[in-house]
Amino acid sequence: MADIIHLGRERKSHRLKTIEASPCSIECPLGTNIKSYVSLIAAGRFIEALEVVRRTNPFPGICGRVCPHPCEDQCLRRDIDEAISIVALKRFLADYELSCSILPRYERLNNDKDKGKVAVIGAGPAGLSCAAYLARVGYKVNVFEALPLPGGMMAVGIPAYRLPKDILRVEIAAIEALGVKIDLNVKIDEQAKFDKLVREFDAVFIATGAQKPRRLDVPGEEDVRHGLVDWTTLLREVALERREKPGDSVVIVGGGNTAVDCARVVLRLGTKNVQIVYRRSREEMPAYRNELADAEEEGIKINFLASPVRLLVENGKLEGVECMRMRLGEKDSSGRRRALPVQDSRFDIPCDAIIPAIGQELETSFLGAKHSLRISGEHLLVVDRDTMATNQKGIFAGGDAVTGPASVVEAIAAGHCAAQSIIRYIDGLPFKYPPVEIRRDLAELTVEIPPPQKMLRAECSRLSAGERQDSFDEIYRGLTEAQAVAEAERCMRCGPCLECNECVGVCDKRQVIVEAAGLSAAKKLEGPGTLVRVAAQDFVFSGNRAEQYETSVFTVEIDEHLCRGCGLCEEICMYRAMQVVYRGDGIFTANVNEDMCRGCGTCVAICPSGAIKQNYFTARRINHLVNATLKRCGSRFPVVIFACRWNAALKYESDGLPAEIIRVMCTGRVTGGDILKAFQKGAAGVLIVGCANDDCHYGFGRRAADENLKHVSDILSLLGFGPERLRVLQISAEGGQELADMVKDFLKYIENLGDIPTGREM
Amino acid sequence: MIEIDKLVEQYNILDVGEHAEKLNETCPVAGVNLEFSPEKIAMLAKKDPGALVESPLIWECLACGLCRQVTEQRVDMSLFIRNVREQASNSGFHGTETHGGMLITTQRLSAFTSANPRRTGWINEALKVESGKGKYLYWVGGAPFFDAVMPELKPAALDSARAAILLLNKLGVRPVVLENERFSGHDLLWTGDTKGFRSLADQNMLAIKNSGAKVLIVSSPEDYYTLAKSYAEYSGGLDCEICHITEFVANHLSELKFSEYRQRVTYHDPCRLGRGMGVYDAPREILRAIPGVELVEMKNTRDYSSCCGTSCWTNCNRYSKLIQINRLREAASVGAEALVTTCWECAIHFNCATRPEAWRQVFMDVSDLTVLAASLLQG
Structure with a gap:
């Protein structure tokens, strides 16, 4: 998690760099157009956003969970507060699609058929993305997978609590729907089988991954018959629902994500004592920070600066591991500090199982003894990294088999790269072309727009350490729709076009632009840019006011600066005139649909922040009416009556009684403040006169008033005023005399109570 | 009535200029409301004190005391604002009551x-x-x-x-x-x-x-x-x-025994208790005394704690809500499962910021330390 950054910024103008592509997209190994799909999310167009993602990435749901998101490291929003949570947005899209039960579908990129036959060995991310790409342009692809399920390391290497299996199933099913044939349980493990593929297909793509775990290479390793566990087997067995704990006290060696995954899986299998041994310090550990923190929270111990030197074995059974303390030396060629042994620092860790997770290499047995493919010193296939071609014609390779353990997104990139080369190879085109150079310094432009407000990135909620200890349920929950839209709005849309919409502002053909931006009047609040929104709004509200309802005189208005978007008005308004809408920059405020508003004013009384103003019956006017009424009463015991103007005691005459009526549209409009202020100004009592419940002109205003006035009663009682000084009456339209009688009663009652003992300083 | 220029001198308001950049950046209101900054208040106080009294700026300020902290106890914006508000109120200018x-x-x-x-x-x-x-x-x-x-x-x-x-x-x-x-x-x-x-x-x-x-x-x-x-x-x-x-x-922790409560929490220092009264450690000591509670600190903590966004039942608006959401996200960003505070009003404000459920921006439990401690009392 990035720290909260308080960098200096100019207050008047905000500098944005325009570069050939957005920095996030440049950094993405797939070149995904992040700005485009994030903008679509901000506009609420989720399915279209997902289509943009799928143009370059067949696994949005998977990458939305496990991608190391190098894009976020480049996000320019970090200069203001924090990077956009791009990875969480991608996941949101996939989850959204799944929750709508929409099956993911790819568009074919052309109508070609039978362009050629390609064999892919291995149904992991590299193999499947290569297959998907080829299938979309008309190739017949056959994928051969040794395991009983597709997905490669995504299926049997990443535990379910990070990547639930149904996500994988859906995304692979979409690739199969393109016509890709996946043959499971087919091992290409002999030279004869491999050679047959080379003969029968136009091209072969090797994406077998690297499953052979590296050995510890320490004394004792050969003697162990029980207790030396191979991590690929462990994770695979768990993925295939064969769950047996490897021991009661388990040591994992390594510092990568695999080591952390193994430790957390072992913990979930029921082992209480799990320890990771890593030869460098926390700083150098390649595992993701949050995964590491989560693991430690679950109770996994990490023994830094330690390296195994010998396994302690008794009759073939592992009894422990002897380790040596390490210290950090100079940086090595990889840029990490070298781990050097500390003299005389040996110590034992007792354990009954050890899992080395220090890297993998390629299983090459299928190539046979006499193959001519180049293999590197690290036991990986050697290819031309620009084309993924091996030294043998028609054979391509990519993914972990070439790079060693790497991320899903890198494997997908390799798959796509290989697919493009395969197409050129089969078409007989030269497939080596110069790499495209991206210019990052195209221009710099200063735009006079205010800098965005500080708004920290959205955080996904997650299961607590206790809840997840013995469960393989997914730990992180995705963003909600509201969170996703707000998060996407944080994006500053860096890139060649700033989408600042200045052009819309200066162009007198605004409607054309608004329409071109795909914004109908109804969608006015969903557009990606403020000015487009403003322009659209102009068109909506230019109607003739005089044609609106008679009651429109009393409709309410929202002060958007005061509104907190708490939604209480939306809850209370039965006319659905109030709706909380998203205004951009993480701000939600209520919006009044004036056509729906009937002007009862009930929402005014419920609003906690004073953001709603009722036309005509403003707070100021009511205040003034109260003052005037009290002045006219001229009694020692003046009474203020707030009454509904529709159906309550319409023929009431005060006839000299010190009790005058202030008519409002509905008693629901009377706020607690109005009543308390009447007392403050010297009223001895307050009457609220509403219509009978079933006679309420607005249907719900009267009930809302009852609810609201309960609070005021409680307050009066706490203050010691006696709640009886406030009475709520229900009187029908004809009940003028009835009210007069009640007022007389009430006056007698409060005269008995006496003055409110105030110093009248108020 | 004290003249504004005397107040400006008394509370070193003109020193804002020297620390302007830092003040504008740390001020929780300025971070979310681009119309507001401590610098603007200082400029107005200097150029047009009459306009300052009528200005909504004095009601937007949270008087949280962070200015004093940032300027090494030099600029006392909160007491300045309190005094200016007295003059404003006497002249009939008020904030927006909630x-x-x-x-x-x-x-x-x-x-x-x-x-x-x-x-x-x-x-x-x-x-x-x-x-x-x-x-x-x-x-x-x-x-x-x-x-x-x-x-x-x-x-x-x-x-x-x-x-x-x-x-x-x-x-x-x-x-x-x-x-x-x-x-x-x-x-x-x-x-x-x-x-x-x-x-x-x-x-x-x-x-x-x-x-x-x-x-x-x-x-x-x-x-x-x-x-x-x-x-x-x-x-x-x-x-x-x-x-x-x-x-x-x-002070009496040794006499109390709490049941185990497994939760990772962060503590939000209320302005008046922390910067106001200098009480930072007592609440944390209580949290540490509860077995199972893991206390993590937010970046803006103790004397640099961020305000909960509103006070005095006045001027609670969209900016307050943004401050609250940012604070809750800050708690989430350090992995806390709950934000614990000792102020009812802070708790009320934070909880209000999560409404309405349909547009919820942040998921964070807000708990009251006293309630938490009492509910875990043993024996």
Whole structure:
């Protein structure tokens, strides 16, 4: 998690760099157009956003969970507060699609058929993305997978609590729907089988991954018959629902994500004592920070600066591991500090199982003894990294088999790269072309727009350490729709076009632009840019006011600066005139649909922040009416009556009684403040006169008033005023005399109570 | 009425210029409201004091005291604002009252009525309290009123007051709870109603004196600050020891035993308790004493703690909400499962920021330390 950054910024103008592509997209190994799909999310167009993602990435749901998101490291929003949570947005899209039960579908990129036959060995991310790409342009692809399920390391290497299996199933099913044939349980493990593929297909793509775990290479390793566990087997067995704990006290060696995954899986299998041994310090550990923190929270111990030197074995059974303390030396060629042994620092860790997770290499047995493919010193296939071609014609390779353990997104990139080369190879085109150079310094432009407000990135909620200890349920929950839209709005849309919409502002053909931006009047609040929104709004509200309802005189208005978007008005308004809408920059405020508003004013009384103003019956006017009424009463015991103007005691005459009526549209409009202020100004009592419940002109205003006035009663009682000084009456339209009688009663009652003992300083 | 330029000098407001960049960046309001900055207030105070008094800027300021912290105790923006608001209020300029003015009007009524408050109805049989006289006095503050106006927001202020008494009982203390306690006057003082504040202070000081209390234990940080500092500033102060409930409990931790509670929490320092009264450690000591609780710190913590976004039931708006959401996200970003605070009002504000459910921006439990501690008491 990035720290909260308080960098200096100019207050008047905000500098944005325009570069050939957005920095996030440049950094993405797939070149995904992040700005485009994030903008679509901000506009609420989720399915279209997902289509943009799928143009370059067949696994949005998977990458939305496990991608190391190098894009976020480049996000320019970090200069203001924090990077956009791009990875969480991608996941949101996939989850959204799944929750709508929409099956993911790819568009074919052309109508070609039978362009050629390609064999892919291995149904992991590299193999499947290569297959998907080829299938979309008309190739017949056959994928051969040794395991009983597709997905490669995504299926049997990443535990379910990070990547639930149904996500994988859906995304692979979409690739199969393109016509890709996946043959499971087919091992290409002999030279004869491999050679047959080379003969029968136009091209072969090797994406077998690297499953052979590296050995510890320490004394004792050969003697162990029980207790030396191979991590690929462990994770695979768990993925295939064969769950047996490897021991009661388990040591994992390594510092990568695999080591952390193994430790957390072992913990979930029921082992209480799990320890990771890593030869460098926390700083150098390649595992993701949050995964590491989560693991430690679950109770996994990490023994830094330690390296195994010998396994302690008794009759073939592992009894422990002897380790040596390490210290950090100079940086090595990889840029990490070298781990050097500390003299005389040996110590034992007792354990009954050890899992080395220090890297993998390629299983090459299928190539046979006499193959001519180049293999590197690290036991990986050697290819031309620009084309993924091996030294043998028609054979391509990519993914972990070439790079060693790497991320899903890198494997997908390799798959796509290989697919493009395969197409050129089969078409007989030269497939080596110069790499495209991206210019990052195209221009710099200063735009006079205010800098965005500080708004920290959205955080996904997650299961607590206790809840997840013995469960393989997914730990992180995705963003909600509201969170996703707000998060996407944080994006500053860096890139060649700033989408600042200045052009819309200066162009007198605004409607054309608004329409071109795909914004109908109804969608006015969903557009990606403020000015487009403003322009659209102009068109909506230019109607003739005089044609609106008679009651429109009393409709309410929202002060958007005061509104907190708490939604209480939306809850209370039965006319659905109030709706909380998203205004951009993480701000939600209520919006009044004036056509729906009937002007009862009930929402005014419920609003906690004073953001709603009722036309005509403003707070100021009511205040003034109260003052005037009290002045006219001229009694020692003046009474203020707030009454509904529709159906309550319409023929009431005060006839000299010190009790005058202030008519409002509905008693629901009377706020607690109005009543308390009447007392403050010297009223001895307050009457609220509403219509009978079933006679309420607005249907719900009267009930809302009852609810609201309960609070005021409680307050009066706490203050010691006696709640009886406030009475709520229900009187029908004809009940003028009835009210007069009640007022007389009430006056007698409060005269008995006496003055409110105030110093009248108020 | 004191002239604005004298106030400017007294509180070193012109020094804002020298620290402008840093102040504008740390100010929680300036971060979310681009129309606002401490620098703007300082400029206006210098160029056009009359306009400052009428300006909404003085009501947008949270008076959270962070300016003082950032400038090494030089620029006292919060006291400056308090004094300017007094002038504004006298000239008829006010902030926007929340809840239709219900809570602030209640306090004005409380200041000028001699009606006898009836505010101890919430004390149930499980709580042991004294009425009348005693060595210890527990100050309830506005809790019964807050709960009456916002019964839907949890944790409820009265739950916290009940929890405080439970903790005190457990330590063998039966505190006096005054039936005629009034609002402390914090909100009136900080919205410019000095007359109302003085009236409340006089009545409260008399009531406390009559109770014979030697130790006054307070839950609300705002009340604690007011009773301890503002009363001293206006009327010479109270003749007894005043402490916050967390200080009292932290001093007697060895006598309390808590059940295990597995949660990773972060602690939000309320402005008046932290920067106001310098109480940072007591709440943390209590949290550390609860087995299973893991305390993580946010980036802006202790004397640099961010404000909860609004105070005095005035000017609570979209910017307040952004501040609150940012604070809750800050808690989430350090992996906390709950944000714990000792201020009812902070808790109310944070909880309000998560509404409405359909547009929820952040998921973070907000808990009250006193309620948490009391609910885990053993034996």
